Amino acid sequence: MRLDLAQRLVGHPGELGREREEVVREFLRRYLPKRFEIATGFVFDAHEKVSEQVDIIIADSFRCPRFETVGGTRYFPCESVVAVGQVKSSLTSTEQFRAALLNLESVKELDRSGGGRARDQATCEPIEQLANHLHQIFTFVLVTGKSLSRMIATETMMEFVLERDAHLWPNVALAMDQWLLTYCCDEGVCPNPMHSRGVASQPADGQQDLVMRFYLLLARAIEVTAVANLPYSAYLHRMGDWTAEVSFSTRDTPPPYLESIPR
Template structure:
């Protein structure tokens, strides 16, 4: 059964029919279904663009816009690179979700691309117009650069099933998000899983390092658990994927340690050029009577 999205704030994209009596889950499912239709509209509109790179950029931007509208303002959404305190750096990522309250991006260019610290990152998404063997391999190569980072000087925790004990380190929600697949609809999920695992094996990449493989026109594959979610009447691929992302982030916020600001501070060498002088008197502490007198003056 497909899990349905809940417990989020959503932007209304169309007037609701108040004559229909819907429960909370169905209402949210309908709203996210509308958002999925908007993504599809953006996808179809971008077909008019001649250059494949421009088409891909437009489709990535559409997903980033959706996430900015739906996620709490605490989180920033951008594209760009991630670095750690040791100097490791990712390739260009299509979607990065990061905590912009604890620390701002290290760099933002005129086009809005960012460089952010690994410790601020909660999720990374590689976006594909049509998922193929070569595009799957490319997405895995990109996500592998995220796994090479060492936030707080340690490896990212793995995705594990609900029955397993959680790793102690920080986790990053990693996804491949595609609009379409070049595989035929018949037995799609099994063929997509086999293709994904083959590409991972070729790159010696563990299946659980990608948490969700979502194809908007088909469904969602959990690569390590060999499960697939097919949307129901009151749910959508986008809604199910977003629910998993948002639930993860709600849990992960409470697990994260304080941002290690000192690790990113440039090294400085201080030289003594004179004699120390500390002459200021110890600050006075007012008695209650003195405080009353002071306050009456104002």
């Protein structure tokens, strides 16, 4: 798997930005279940709040529609989104790292509960992202080139998470062939921020396929992250009451059902 991604990236040596992001998206499309749409765009919630643009959006296409502008920009309801990620061709400053994490936080901040109307389709439980890590969108940073040292990256991530509530924390950061950052829980290394006791940093020591480890964390997460059908009433509440004029067949009060009127 690592070799596959590396070869895809080598095939685009002079391409940065959108082209390299699409290489990673195509890689994920190949290895993740087909029911998940993988794209770039924006995520929004029922309160009309919209995230920053993210490089990778993974959404359950069976649950909610996604919306597209005339120019091709895509918008996804947060209830159907299970993961988002930022792709960096290089990550050589703490400012870059924090900017990527803040971008992901703009998705984590969205209200997946649909104002209290959204329910997990698997369990029928109300979506409660503030308390349940399985109701939170999984977020990651993926670096394909030169990166900060593992020590500096770990310190930066530790500082970042200690500044905010746990439901806003990123889940994984991967610098290919260099390091992987996530958390340590009582059961061992895990990407669950709600039960973490520390930041876990795994070096690429020649024995570790970090891409495979990243894939396993991501693939497991998108299978168990709660998704909900679009709570249309929450999104359309601003439309207000109907103002339609009604025509009746008689002046009786109440008027009869139309189907009961003799033909």
